[in-house]
Amino acid sequence: MASLLAVLIGAMVAAASYLLLSRNVVRFLFGFVLLGNAINLAILTVGRYRGPQPPLVPDGAAVPTAAVANALPQALILTAIVIGFGILAFSVVLIYRAYEELGTINSDEMQVAEPAGVPGGPR
Amino acid sequence: MASKTAPIGRAGPNSRFAIFRCVAGYLLAAALPAALTGLFVSLVPEVAGGGVLRWSVDWVPSLGVRLSFLVDGLGLVFALLISGIGVVVFVYARAYLDGHPQLVRFFVVLTLFMLAMLGTVLADNLIALFVFWELTTLTSYLLIGFTHERADARAAALQALLVTGIGGLAMLAGFILLGAAAGTFELSQLRAGTVDVRADPRYLPLLGLILVGCFTKSAQFPFHFWLPNAMAAPTPVSAYLHSATMVKAGIYLMARLLPTLGGTEAWTVTLTAAGAVTAVLGSVWALGQSDLKQLLAYTTVMGLGTLTLLLGLGGTAGVVAAMVFLLVHCFYKAALFLVVGAIDHATHTRERDALSGLAAAMPVTFVTAALAALSMAGLPPLVGFIAKELIYVGAVEAPVVPAVVVGAALAANALTVTAAGLVALGPFLGVRRAWSQPPHDPPWTMWSGPLLLAALGVGAGLYPALIDQTLVAPAASAVLNTPVEVHLALWHGLGLPLALSGATLALGLAAWSARRPLDRALAAAAAGLPRSAEGVYDAALAGMKGLAAWQTAVLQHGRLRGYLATVFATMIALIGLAFLWGGLSPAVPLPLDVPLYAWGAAALILAGTAVTLKTTSRLTAICALGAVGIGVAILFVSHGAVDVALTQLLCDILFVILLAVALLKLPRFRELPHRGRAAMVATAGLAVAFGTLVSLILLEILATPLDLRLTEFFQSHSQPTAHGRNIVNVILVDFRAFDTLGEIAVVMLAGLAAVALIRVRASARRHQENNR
Amino acid sequence: MKPELLLVAPLVIAFATGIATFLARRRPRLAGALSVGGAALLLAAALALLAQVVAAGPIATQAANWPAPFGITFVADLLSAIMVATTGVMALVIAVYALAEIPRPLESAGFHTFYQILIGGVCGAFLTGDLFNLYVWFEVNLMASFALLVLGGSREQLDGGIKYVAINLVATAMFLVAVAVLYGLTGTLNMADLHQSVGRVGDVGLLTVVACLFLLGFGIKSAVFPLFFWLPASYHTPPVTVSALFAALLTKVGVYALIRVFTLIFTRDVAFTHTVLLVVAGLTMVTGVLGAVAQMQVRRLLAFHIISQIGYMIMGLALMTPLALAGAIYFMLHNILAKANLFLISGVMRRTAGSFDLGEIGGLWKANPALALLFAVAAFSLAGMPPLSGFWGKLLLIKAGLDAESYAIAAVALTVGLLTLYSMVKIWNEGFWKPHPAGDGGVVTLAAALPGGRVWLLMAPIVVLAGLTVAMGLFAGPVVRVMLTAADQLLNSDAYVAAVFGSGR
Numbered sequence A: 001m002a003s004l005l006a007v008l009i010g011a012m013v014a015a016a017s018y019l020l021l022s023r024n025v026v027r028f029l030f031g032f033v034l035l036g037n038a039i040n041l042a043i044l045t046v047g048r049y050r051g052p053q054p055p056l057v058p059d060g061a062a063v064p065t066a067a068v069a070n071a072l073p074q075a076l077i078l079t080a081i082v083i084g085f086g087i088l089a090f091s092v093v094l095i096y097r098a099y100e101e102l103g104t105i106n107s108d109e110m111q112v113a114e115p116a117g118v119p120g121g122p123r
Numbered sequence B: 001m002a003s004k005t006a007p008i009g010r011a012g013p014n015s016r017f018a019i020f021r022c023v024a025g026y027l028l029a030a031a032l033p034a035a036l037t038g039l040f041v042s043l044v045p046e047v048a049g050g051g052v053l054r055w056s057v058d059w060v061p062s063l064g065v066r067l068s069f070l071v072d073g074l075g076l077v078f079a080l081l082i083s084g085i086g087v088v089v090f091v092y093a094r095a096y097l098d099g100h101p102q103l104v105r106f107f108v109v110l111t112l113f114m115l116a117m118l119g120t121v122l123a124d125n126l127i128a129l130f131v132f133w134e135l136t137t138l139t140s141y142l143l144i145g146f147t148h149e150r151a152d153a154r155a156a157a158l159q160a161l162l163v164t165g166i167g168g169l170a171m172l173a174g175f176i177l178l179g180a181a182a183g184t185f186e187l188s189q190l191r192a193g194t195v196d197v198r199a200d201p202r203y204l205p206l207l208g209l210i211l212v213g214c215f216t217k218s219a220q221f222p223f224h225f226w227l228p229n230a231m232a233a234p235t236p237v238s239a240y241l242h243s244a245t246m247v248k249a250g251i252y253l254m255a256r257l258l259p260t261l262g263g264t265e266a267w268t269v270t271l272t273a274a275g276a277v278t279a280v281l282g283s284v285w286a287l288g289q290s291d292l293k294q295l296l297a298y299t300t301v302m303g304l305g306t307l308t309l310l311l312g313l314g315g316t317a318g319v320v321a322a323m324v325f326l327l328v329h330c331f332y333k334a335a336l337f338l339v340v341g342a343i344d345h346a347t348h349t350r351e352r353d354a355l356s357g358l359a360a361a362m363p364v365t366f367v368t369a370a371l372a373a374l375s376m377a378g379l380p381p382l383v384g385f386i387a388k389e390l391i392y393v394g395a396v397e398a399p400v401v402p403a404v405v406v407g408a409a410l411a412a413n414a415l416t417v418t419a420a421g422l423v424a425l426g427p428f429l430g431v432r433r434a435w436s437q438p439p440h441d442p443p444w445t446m447w448s449g450p451l452l453l454a455a456l457g458v459g460a461g462l463y464p465a466l467i468d469q470t471l472v473a474p475a476a477s478a479v480l481n482t483p484v485e486v487h488l489a490l491w492h493g494l495g496l497p498l499a500l501s502g503a504t505l506a507l508g509l510a511a512w513s514a515r516r517p518l519d520r521a522l523a524a525a526a527a528g529l530p531r532s533a534e535g536v537y538d539a540a541l542a543g544m545k546g547l548a549a550w551q552t553a554v555l556q557h558g559r560l561r562g563y564l565a566t567v568f569a570t571m572i573a574l575i576g577l578a579f580l581w582g583g584l585s586p587a588v589p590l591p592l593d594v595p596l597y598a599w600g601a602a603a604l605i606l607a608g609t610a611v612t613l614k615t616t617s618r619l620t621a622i623c624a625l626g627a628v629g630i631g632v633a634i635l636f637v638s639h640g641a642v643d644v645a646l647t648q649l650l651c652d653i654l655f656v657i658l659l660a661v662a663l664l665k666l667p668r669f670r671e672l673p674h675r676g677r678a679a680m681v682a683t684a685g686l687a688v689a690f691g692t693l694v695s696l697i698l699l700e701i702l703a704t705p706l707d708l709r710l711t712e713f714f715q716s717h718s719q720p721t722a723h724g725r726n727i728v729n730v731i732l733v734d735f736r737a738f739d740t741l742g743e744i745a746v747v748m749l750a751g752l753a754a755v756a757l758i759r760v761r762a763s764a765r766r767h768q769e770n771n772r
Numbered sequence C: 001m002k003p004e005l006l007l008v009a010p011l012v013i014a015f016a017t018g019i020a021t022f023l024a025r026r027r028p029r030l031a032g033a034l035s036v037g038g039a040a041l042l043l044a045a046a047l048a049l050l051a052q053v054v055a056a057g058p059i060a061t062q063a064a065n066w067p068a069p070f071g072i073t074f075v076a077d078l079l080s081a082i083m084v085a086t087t088g089v090m091a092l093v094i095a096v097y098a099l100a101e102i103p104r105p106l107e108s109a110g111f112h113t114f115y116q117i118l119i120g121g122v123c124g125a126f127l128t129g130d131l132f133n134l135y136v137w138f139e140v141n142l143m144a145s146f147a148l149l150v151l152g153g154s155r156e157q158l159d160g161g162i163k164y165v166a167i168n169l170v171a172t173a174m175f176l177v178a179v180a181v182l183y184g185l186t187g188t189l190n191m192a193d194l195h196q197s198v199g200r201v202g203d204v205g206l207l208t209v210v211a212c213l214f215l216l217g218f219g220i221k222s223a224v225f226p227l228f229f230w231l232p233a234s235y236h237t238p239p240v241t242v243s244a245l246f247a248a249l250l251t252k253v254g255v256y257a258l259i260r261v262f263t264l265i266f267t268r269d270v271a272f273t274h275t276v277l278l279v280v281a282g283l284t285m286v287t288g289v290l291g292a293v294a295q296m297q298v299r300r301l302l303a304f305h306i307i308s309q310i311g312y313m314i315m316g317l318a319l320m321t322p323l324a325l326a327g328a329i330y331f332m333l334h335n336i337l338a339k340a341n342l343f344l345i346s347g348v349m350r351r352t353a354g355s356f357d358l359g360e361i362g363g364l365w366k367a368n369p370a371l372a373l374l375f376a377v378a379a380f381s382l383a384g385m386p387p388l389s390g391f392w393g394k395l396l397l398i399k400a401g402l403d404a405e406s407y408a409i410a411a412v413a414l415t416v417g418l419l420t421l422y423s424m425v426k427i428w429n430e431g432f433w434k435p436h437p438a439g440d441g442g443v444v445t446l447a448a449a450l451p452g453g454r455v456w457l458l459m460a461p462i463v464v465l466a467g468l469t470v471a472m473g474l475f476a477g478p479v480v481r482v483m484l485t486a487a488d489q490l491l492n493s494d495a496y497v498a499a500v501f502g503s504g505r
Helices: A002-020 A025-046 A071-102 B018-048 B073-096 B103-122 B126-144 B151-182 B187-192 B203-217 B226-232 B235-244 B246-261 B265-287 B292-313 B316-347 B363-377 B383-396 B402-424 B444-462 B468-480 B496-513 B515-528 B533-555 B560-582 B596-614 B618-638 B642-663 B677-702 B709-717 B727-735 B737-771 C003-023 C028-056 C078-101 C104-108 C111-127 C131-150 C155-186 C191-200 C204-222 C230-234 C240-264 C270-293 C298-319 C322-353 C369-382 C389-403 C407-433 C455-474 C476-491 C494-501
Strands: B053-060 B065-071 C059-062 C073-076
Touching: A002 A025, A002 B560, A002 B596, A002 B677, A025 A071, A025 B596, A025 B618, A025 B642, A025 B677, A025 C155, A071 B642, A071 B709, A071 B727, A071 B737, A071 C131, A071 C155, B018 B053, B018 B073, B018 B103, B018 B468, B053 C476, B065 B073, B065 B103, B065 B126, B073 B103, B073 B235, B073 B246, B073 B316, B073 B444, B073 B468, B103 B126, B103 B235, B103 B246, B126 B151, B126 B203, B126 B226, B126 B235, B126 B246, B126 C389, B151 B187, B151 B203, B151 B226, B151 B533, B151 C389, B151 C407, B187 B246, B203 B246, B203 B265, B226 B235, B226 B292, B235 B246, B235 B292, B235 B316, B246 B292, B246 B316, B246 B468, B265 B292, B265 B402, B265 B515, B292 B316, B292 B383, B292 B402, B316 B363, B316 B383, B316 B402, B316 B444, B316 B468, B363 B383, B363 B402, B363 B444, B383 B402, B383 B444, B383 B496, B402 B496, B402 B515, B496 B515, B533 C270, B560 B677, B560 C155, B560 C204, B560 C270, B596 B618, B618 B642, B642 B727, B677 C155, B677 C204, B709 B727, B727 B737, B737 C003, B737 C111, B737 C131, C003 C028, C003 C059, C003 C073, C003 C078, C003 C111, C028 C059, C028 C078, C028 C104, C028 C111, C059 C494, C073 C078, C073 C111, C073 C191, C073 C494, C078 C111, C078 C240, C078 C322, C078 C455, C078 C476, C104 C111, C111 C131, C111 C240, C131 C155, C131 C240, C155 C191, C155 C204, C155 C230, C191 C240, C191 C494, C204 C240, C204 C270, C204 C298, C230 C298, C240 C270, C240 C298, C240 C322, C240 C476, C270 C298, C270 C407, C298 C322, C298 C389, C298 C407, C322 C369, C322 C389, C322 C455, C322 C476, C369 C389, C369 C407, C369 C455, C389 C407, C389 C455, C389 C476, C455 C476
Parallel strands: none
Antiparallel strands: B053 B065, C059 C073
């Protein structure tokens, strides 16, 4: 299981990187979503596969009675997912506003703060 | 070229207190240097008797830096020159710049300079010395650029700062190495000689670094060029900093370190060669100058070269000669600068060709100039003669190629005779000219100081005991670190030095009588003569700016994709390098134990990813991403992460909705230019390499056993201690509650920021409109 | 107050102030006053913490009383305490400056809230003893900085914001991956626990690979070569207050994290990791300062200088001697004060002379000598002129380099010092000495720049920071001693680890 995920994650990271390196900032955002998914899977994977049993303590017991999944990575992923969602939501608005003001979603054309061809930047 | 200021002696505007203000101004200006002069004079008897005064306080003890001061013969001579000439210059400058709007600032900086200079020559700790040294550089910068609205003054100030700044940095490195080699930064302990630094393997580098500092500060070839350019400063500043005091700081330091670093072949050859070349070139260049101040600046270069040469010789004769010449040079050179300032003020020019016949109109100035020039030319009975005799005594005894050294000294001295004539006779003798405003002597505040300095040259010549036992002997003893007897006299007896003096005078007068053809010859030769390192400085500055512009254009080009590509390339390179360094070679186990639905999820993810990569339709891409999210959620479930899967799905759905709403207002992807094939391949290469590395790392990690201490603790404490059966929830709200707090903060901030982004635009526009 | 409570006090104060300013956002004056008051309180708590750590060594507390390494530990050694105290100082002075600079619409859009949460996140990053929790604080900082950077919504801000956001997202992703694999390798997240666990890792090569992931993630955050692009792309676009705040704190969090993990955790293959750091340090210094030399716009020039000076801090870390680490921390503290002050001054320069562009301004020395003097203090300190603070930082680092016989890095540090001087003097020559292109009328006095005495809200922070710069130089002795103790605690992690695990208390 773990090896499959390691390879899968690599593929997702590669695809995400390709998208991140796009001029189109929306595709950059897609890349970031993909990268977030890949990283969450990576956290899951490094916690090692211990079967499909959720980490719950059964009623009446003080500790889990059977082998359960590693709880810590799950907690970390939950935090990461929520944080990632917040940042994505903001990024969508940022891109939208940047498009409104700059008139483009092509980052090659975003040269307002660092105008090309002006030695030493904007005068 | 002159700093044009209000006319001399202008009274204050209609105030009955003007006279008091004026007097008070002079008193205030000169009070500190005068008091310091008095203090240092009072120390002369004790120091001349072999006494040493010390005062120190810890500064940064962990680095061995103490604010320690020591007054011995050498320090006292310099301190007297700094404070004494300070009195003359401060009084002179008060009159020279009378009415200037930035007069107060000028005196604040000048006073700071004086204190820094005193600190430099009295500090007994190398680092403390360096601190004061750099402060003289900084204040010198401010003073050279005093007439800051002129571009040439700003450029000259920058040049002086950078050239002496290079030296200062080299010197700092040298000091640190010296301190490490000797085990102390205290100069007095260095002189005590418990450790012979000359035997240390770091000796040559540290000597070289320190000498770069000395040579730049004291304008030795090839670093000398900043000094003539520094003449952009007001003339009192030139007289004070750039002839009498600051440029002598390098000389001071070489003298100070002579017992510690001197006596080696490297020391002797470097200083002698640099000094001789500087002295000869300085005197040759001097004759080629049409501006009197420039001319004086180059003779200062000559004087500094001579001093370096003498310190390079290193023996008693050389050091005594250096100390005498140091005093003599300060007396006559400061006087001559101030004379040129007076001429400038009276006639508004410093051009040699435009000046003649001023003797009758400016008698006091003429007398001052003549006395100073006689000393400069080294004629008896002035003290300059004694100095020149001693220089020849030292040169004859030179440990390396004495013939060359004597020849260089002879050439430099002879040309100095000529230069003295050009300054002191040229403007005053000859035809009288018609001036629009008749020139006259300056007020007493401006002539008394220079006259006093020039008179000192006469007094010390006629009555050498004024200086020999009081100043020269203690200073030479301090430099040589051993008691030295010095008896100066005008008459040294017949011998080679006297013959050389005669030859000097004869050659100098010959050059003077041939000055017109010589001028032409020098002017013709000037084109061929190297402008020395100034060309290098200009080229280096231009090159540095060019490099900076090129580098910035290459690195900071403004295109996000390029930035990210560099970041990814760096990540790949470093991780790859670490892989190779660590000799890692992953064994890839076959994924056999995978349940079917996990294969399915993986396939779904890969398919979704592929579609996202390929599609140019925004909605298709969003849906494909949604599919990836679902696949990931399935994998979560397969790992027993049900809560995570639910959250993942929820966020997935919200995100898809948000994107769908926002994206539809953005342009279609097809409207964007397609990236070229080469760029596509390069990007794909980066992407695949990075993904591969991530996979490799994960496989490596998975091949090791996991330490499950934390998980076991959570499992065994969730219910009994934290009273929760869902261990993940317990971790989130109890064990790691601070993570959750931060997580909530991020989401709240994101919402608030998004709202602000949308809202502020509107309100900002309203705001602008209201302001219109 | 119990010493342990001091560890969470900065965080609690900043978050509480953040919430209070949010509730008061419709009344900007009140929100501003709350922000300043909260910052003052935070400073007091931070100073108390510093005093405690100076007196008694590292202290730690366990959130919700779960013993380390199971819960989240908050821990302050001297480095953390110094950084938090510095954050307190900067939070206060910049909050005062903000009162005069930030326009009303930005205030009611939540400026003070973003500001306070950013401060809280920074303090959290300095104080947490848990690597994943550090990641969370990084994200808090990042989100708050996004908001502050683009608040106002000008074209330049949005352009710079896109680049800033994009590259920083990659950085935090990298950091998260790094935390994940380190957990996979060691099974723990507590940094003191990691210090011990990494000793048990069999495969040092793999550990080094993981170390590189951290180096890359934190390297982007710290704006080292060749990962710094986001910084010069964006730092000149927001209000001056925000530029100054970012210049003071953001990259320094990255540097702090680098110092922390590369002294506490990744010290098993110093030959590789710290050589890489040394090379990065040299290149960062050079490329940063050359970038600065090329600029004509004051804030862009200053932004490039941030990069260059990060190089000095990394140099201290790379050399890993007590003197070098002390130099790195001293330099960091000095740099925060001087660099933020230069940004604040650039704002006043623009208000009085009309532009950030050196080609369009001038005459400030003639018209505003007080401002010139304050600029000179900060600028020449940055250039390492004695006896100002920058000199001692440089001296410590260069001495450390020479002592370690790393002559090349010492030479680079010295040369870059000269170029730093050059670019600072460029501002002085062009902005202060050169006549204003529009004549004397082109410059207004300070009082006229911002009527109603509010100019003092701009000037007081500048005066305070300049005073601290001077004091740090004149009283370098005790400051350096504290820095050496801090360095000693970094190189000798026993006290830190003991504090976290509660032994000896």
